[in-house]
Amino acid sequence: xxxxxxxxxxxxxxxxxxxxxxxxxxxxxxxxxxxxxxxxxxxxxxxxxxxxxxxxxxxxxxxxxxxxxxxxxxxxxxxxxxxxxxxxxxxxxxxxxxxxxxxxxxxxxxxxxxxxxxxxxxxxxxxxxxxxxxxxxxxxxxxxxxxxxxxxxxxxxxxxxxxxxxxxxx
Amino acid sequence: xxxxxxxxxxxxxxxxxxxxxxxxxxxxxxxxxxxxxxxxxxxxxxxxxxxxxxxxxxxxxxxxxxxxxxxxxxxxxxxxxxxxxxxxxxxxxxxxxxxxxxxxxxxxxxx
Numbered sequence: 614x615x616x617x618x619x620x621x622x623x624x625x626x627x628x629x630x631x632x633x634x635x636x637x638x639x640x641x642x643x644x645x646x647x648x649x650x651x652x653x654x655x656x657x658x659x660x661x662x663x664x665x666x667x668x669x670x671x672x673x674x675x676x677x678x679x680x681x682x683x684x685x686x687x688x689x690x691x692x693x694x695x696x697x698x699x700x701x702x703x704x705x706x707x708x709x710x711x712x713x714x715x716x717x718x719x720x721x722x723x724x725x726x727x728x729x730x731x732x733x734x735x736x737x738x739x740x741x742x743x744x745x746x747x748x749x750x751x752x753x754x755x756x757x758x759x760x761x762x763x764x765x766x767x768x769x770x771x772x773x774x775x776x777x778x779x780x781x782x783x
Numbered sequence: 784x785x786x787x788x789x790x791x792x793x794x795x796x797x798x799x800x801x802x803x804x805x806x807x808x809x810x811x812x813x814x815x816x817x818x819x820x821x822x823x824x825x826x827x828x829x830x831x832x833x834x835x836x837x838x839x840x841x842x843x844x845x846x847x848x849x850x851x852x853x854x855x856x857x858x859x860x861x862x863x864x865x866x867x868x869x870x871x872x873x874x875x876x877x878x879x880x881x882x883x884x885x886x887x888x889x890x891x892x893x894x
Contacts, residue, residue: 645786645787645788645813645820646786646788646805647786647788647805647811648786648787648788648805648811648812648813648820649810649811649812649813649823650812650813650815650820651813651814651815652815653815673814673815673816674815695855695859696855696858700806702806727863757805759805761786
């Protein structure tokens with residue numbers, strides 16, 4: 614039988630996660646049909662969570678990074694509507710020139726099949742981003758529903774939000 | 784006030800374009816900076832409209848949006864196909880015709 618001894622000397626090598634952050638949309642709000650609209654109204658998750666390391670900075674829905682590195686982002690949005698829609702686009706836009714131009718780097722779509730009552734859906738996506746310059750790298754989440762639609766948010770629980778982890782050096 | 788997309792549809796229809804795909808033909812964007820939505824890309828063959836041109840389609844677009852809401856209301860009241868089928872089987876075709884006509888009368892579309 615093998616015996617593993619754990620000392621208080623700690624591990625050498627990896628230091629574990631040095632940066633983890635989480636944001637959520639604080640309230641449900643309506644988004645206009647067929648328009649790529651930047652999601653605003655974010656807050657850092659403050660229920661049973663405190664960020665690890667220096668977190669993101671957010672202004673008007675645009676996020677900037679605390680340091681260079683490779684980041685993993687896990688996002689999900691909750692939507693509701695009372696009529697059928699072919700699509701609700703939920704996209705990650707990234708800028709590498711300080712916000713002058715944004716390009717779609719991750720597409721997400723969901724649909725509602727029926728017109729009766731209120732239907733809810735959730736859409737999830739992940740993305741990895743190599744941030745080589747914190748002065749110029751930014752990202753934002755954008756919604757594009759076929760019809761006017763509510764995007765769910767709450768300040769006590771996460772409905773639309775994302776988690777981000779720095780998983781390595783650039 | 785009509786949405787930008789409704790005014791673009793009205794403008795395009797007026798110029799002979801039957802439908803507009805807002806995933807490819809025209810891309811609208813709102814940067815959530817208080818400036819509202821604007822045309823990010825225009826891929827239709829007809830000329831991109833000016834703001835002044837689009838403003839002239841306000842009334843037409845408002846009517847279209849109003850009628851779209853009426854259609855949604857009607858569809859909800861019609862119910863799912865199984866509900867309609869059940870009514871026909873239990874009460875006859877005329878009962879379903881009368882029910883649908885009453886829904887249309889109660890929820891008229893604008894001209």
